[in-house]
Amino acid sequence: MSGLRFVDMCAGAGGLALGLEGADFEPVLLLDKKPVACDTLRMNRPTWQVLEMDLLDFAPSRHQEVYDVDLLSAGLPRVRSGATFARAESDDELRLLEATVYLAHAVQPRALVIENVPCLVSAPGFEPIRDFIRKELDHLGYRFRWFVLNAADFGVPQDRRQGLLVALKEQYFDAFRPPEPTVREHLSVGQALHRSMALGGWPDADRWAAQAHSAAPTLVGGSDRRGGADLGPTGTRKAWARMGVDGSTVADGIPGPDFAWVPETGRHGMVRITTEQAALLQGFPADWRFAGKKTARYRQIGHASPPPVGSALGLAIRAALATSGAPTGGYTSPP
Known part of the structure; x- marks a missing residue:
């Protein structure tokens, strides 16, 4: 068989x-x-x-x-x-x-x-x-x-x-x-996403990856009855903030060469992850595609x-x- x-x-x-x-x-x-x-x-x-x-x-x-x-x-x-x-x-x-x-x-x-x-x-x-x-x-x-x-x-x-x-x-x-x-050792967010973060010519990709040195907190898909895509509740967003990531929303694209990463100034100085990057954090292969608009894609990934x-x-x-x-x-x- x-x-x-x-x-x-x-x-x-x-x-x-x-x-x-x-x-x-x-x-x-x-x-x-x-x-x-x-x-x-x-x-x-x-x-x-x-x-x-x-x-x-x-x-x-x-x-x-x-x-x-x-x-x-x-x-x-x-x-x-x-x-x-x-x-x-x-x-x-x-x-x-x-x-x-x-x-x-x-x-x-x-x-x-x-x-x-x-x-x-x-x-x-x-x-x-x-x-x-x-x-x-x-x-x-x-x-x-x-x-x-x-x-x-x-x-x-x-x-x-x-x-x-x-x-x-x-x-x-x-x-x-x-x-x-x-x-034996858990893969960190920085290790998993460094390559994709650097694809747009973002000069701080190396520095960011070094700070994102732990595994991601649990991705939460949320409910179909609540608002847009985000990376989870308040406690989860704090964990993302320690990695210099704004967990209150999901990005439309990767950071470009002009993006200034200054996480100490608050969420607007932090980088955001895309739905494609969220899929990598779930262990999906890079060529697995998701149907729908951004929020629908992220919810599928989070669930x-x-x-x-x-x-x-x-x-x-x-x-x-x-x-x-x-x-x-x-x-x-x-x-």
Whole structure:
């Protein structure tokens, strides 16, 4: 057997799917309800089957190809810290989580991956949700593990902790090991973006890169109901300011030769990053394009799962399913 087959729910801009592709998984169906996200997927991978639909409306009986897959993956919208399972009927994020578990009931993949916020893994407030998942997966003959990964440990220049559930059918579970870090030192923002910052002839690119010597704080895509693109809340913007970056907005282009970088004077003397640079900070390859206007592009990027983490997960799951003798692959993050 060559590539293993997977279905990806709430696929967004394709970060998780791209990573799994790099681990030699072949997508048979990707679903997302946002037209711009579906446009992004089709623009980059015209051969992928992309379905524009809300997961809550998805009927697997109308898509027979999903019944013959090795993996069901879902990078779901983030549950809110105050969410409770008792409110699932009125909380869209929790309803999607519930729907994914029920979809596993219908599809019966050999493995299941759900990616979400770190607090979903162990916070006491989410215990009822975890108990619901445990009962459903036990009933279906899966064993599972909750854990947290930091994207920075996999070559992504960003401190981004991801809460993960990996479930496998009983006969494969004992062989599963969560991915181990692939880098010894975290890649800094300056290292990741120095080349692109210098492309327009900006003379301070070297000096800026030396100051931006840590990994980026977590990129936040924000809500479709709030304003334009920015790099996150107040605390996050302060972290960006220490790197000489104005986190209150996203740039239309890279700095030119006349841009004066004087961060000590405030945000107007700071450099800003572009959506393309934000994508590099998420671990996307430089040639991955995003549909829509600037704010829509940035939100897709901020909500995405970093592809190198998806690849590491794919390789770990592939190793657990290795009784089939399938070959392994690997995703290479951009320099």
